[in-house]
Amino acid sequence: MDLKLNAINFRAPKCPSFALPAAVSLRSPRFLMASTLRSGSKEVETVKKPFTPPREVHVQVTHSMPPQKIEIFKAMEDWAEDNILVHLKPVEKSWQPQDFLPDPASDGFHDQVKELRERAREIPDDYFVVLVGDMITEEALPTYQTMLNTLDGVRDETGASATSWAVWTRAWTAEENRHGDLLNKYLYLSGRVDMRQIEKTIQYLIGSGMDPRTENSPYLGFIYTSFQERATFISHGNTARLAREHGDMKLAQICGTIASDEKRHETAYTKIVEKLFEIDPDGTVLAFADMMRKKISMPAHLMYDGRDDNLFDHFSSVAQRLGVYTAKDYADILEHLVGRWKVENLTGLSSEGQKAQDYVCGLPPRIRRLEERAQGRAKQGPRIPFSWIYDREVQL
Amino acid sequence: MASFSASAGSFSAVPCALKQNQVPNLRKASLSFSGKAFPSYKMPALRFRVSCAAKPETVNKVVEIVKKQLALPDDRDVNGESKFSTLGADSLDTVEIVMGLEEEFGISVEEESAQSITTVQEAADLIEKLLEK
Numbered sequence: 001m002d003l004k005l006n007a008i009n010f011r012a013p014k015c016p017s018f019a020l021p022a023a024v025s026l027r028s029p030r031f032l033m034a035s036t037l038r039s040g041s042k043e044v045e046t047v048k049k050p051f052t053p054p055r056e057v058h059v060q061v062t063h064s065m066p067p068q069k070i071e072i073f074k075a076m077e078d079w080a081e082d083n084i085l086v087h088l089k090p091v092e093k094s095w096q097p098q099d100f101l102p103d104p105a106s107d108g109f110h111d112q113v114k115e116l117r118e119r120a121r122e123i124p125d126d127y128f129v130v131l132v133g134d135m136i137t138e139e140a141l142p143t144y145q146t147m148l149n150t151l152d153g154v155r156d157e158t159g160a161s162a163t164s165w166a167v168w169t170r171a172w173t174a175e176e177n178r179h180g181d182l183l184n185k186y187l188y189l190s191g192r193v194d195m196r197q198i199e200k201t202i203q204y205l206i207g208s209g210m211d212p213r214t215e216n217s218p219y220l221g222f223i224y225t226s227f228q229e230r231a232t233f234i235s236h237g238n239t240a241r242l243a244r245e246h247g248d249m250k251l252a253q254i255c256g257t258i259a260s261d262e263k264r265h266e267t268a269y270t271k272i273v274e275k276l277f278e279i280d281p282d283g284t285v286l287a288f289a290d291m292m293r294k295k296i297s298m299p300a301h302l303m304y305d306g307r308d309d310n311l312f313d314h315f316s317s318v319a320q321r322l323g324v325y326t327a328k329d330y331a332d333i334l335e336h337l338v339g340r341w342k343v344e345n346l347t348g349l350s351s352e353g354q355k356a357q358d359y360v361c362g363l364p365p366r367i368r369r370l371e372e373r374a375q376g377r378a379k380q381g382p383r384i385p386f387s388w389i390y391d392r393e394v395q396l
Numbered sequence: 397m398a399s400f401s402a403s404a405g406s407f408s409a410v411p412c413a414l415k416q417n418q419v420p421n422l423r424k425a426s427l428s429f430s431g432k433a434f435p436s437y438k439m440p441a442l443r444f445r446v447s448c449a450a451k452p453e454t455v456n457k458v459v460e461i462v463k464k465q466l467a468l469p470d471d472r473d474v475n476g477e478s479k480f481s482t483l484g485a486d487s488l489d490t491v492e493i494v495m496g497l498e499e500e501f502g503i504s505v506e507e508e509s510a511q512s513i514t515t516v517q518e519a520a521d522l523i524e525k526l527l528e529k
Binding site: 293366367369370373377 | 486488491492495504
């Protein structure tokens, strides 16, 4: 995100799609879609090269934060050590993917795999499309670590920097890394999906990267990650719930465990932004409005499987229809953050800051209204094939 | 071709920059073409008609709704040629303007049509087209 209205034109660092698909979302406002250039689009040369993944269309802006503000983040390092790093879990106390998967060293391994596959058989294709999309998003982790390291003032300068920010980024990456690994192994063992197509999609996606338009600004960056972590918490929470409904308690546990990590990360990122609102309310509210005007784009919006030029749109439509992640969630997250950061109560703002405050506070009901309208006219979507499930068809 | 003959009647009511002597020519032409298919024939005046089709009341209503949505002062000059983006509308504003027009005129605008609207005139023309149905 898209609310086709898309979110994002209108879209955690790893977050399942926001239904802001461009061409296809029948049930969500188009406005939220982040704009991307497809290989067949008229904005490119008419000669269509085969196997061209989508790319970002917007002009990529860099270093929009005034360099003086870098000081703020240096000065925050001690505070970050005491207040942010505490949200990391020590490795010795952390879960590992193996805790949730059949144990290859055990005699019961084959039976455990058999049971896993039996449970997976009861789960419909449309759920798997969404789970696969989520897994692909998680597996594009290199892009997100990169994105965090583009931020001025907080980047890991050497790859082993001792600053609290760098310690956080590496440890965050390490925690997130387990998510993709766990989902990958589960999907591999399930037998329900085409791993090769999925792997290809991941290779394309990491190759494409993404530009969330955070412009090297940690203000924009941490607002973006706050939004995304909450979105991903909601999304994994929903896949957990649906897994339970389909009778797979182990899968429900997997998704639920991932969701709880995301919640911890959301707490950390929102705390950073809360501190920024304290230190520099004007700059932070301007940043918040800026991100929302640009719309929060989904990390995997450039996904491509070599076949479907509108893969992300199709995936997000299914996620919207299943209620895993919807345009309504986008509005809810925004409203939550406005409350969490007490944006309404900010005082001493410049006139630009006040405009930004009004914009952000007034935005959730506007998005909800758009979403209601889109739902009201939602036609039933077509059934389209997904290469991730051997071209079996799923209703959009 | 059906739209051709239908337009002949409404021509005189259209406040365009068409000169008086052009109008009777068009009427004559449309009479002789009615019911026949001339796919390759181009009538330059037809383009005139399309761009001047909307009634002034429609255009004014659109201007009112646009000014309200974008919180523009009453004395700000907004007319048919005004582009939404120049007036400061973002994509969300544009959709909300379309929603406002739907409510005002009791019409329903398709997603694809909504996206092609960039000026006040285009909005007014689309409204009239939908009202004709």
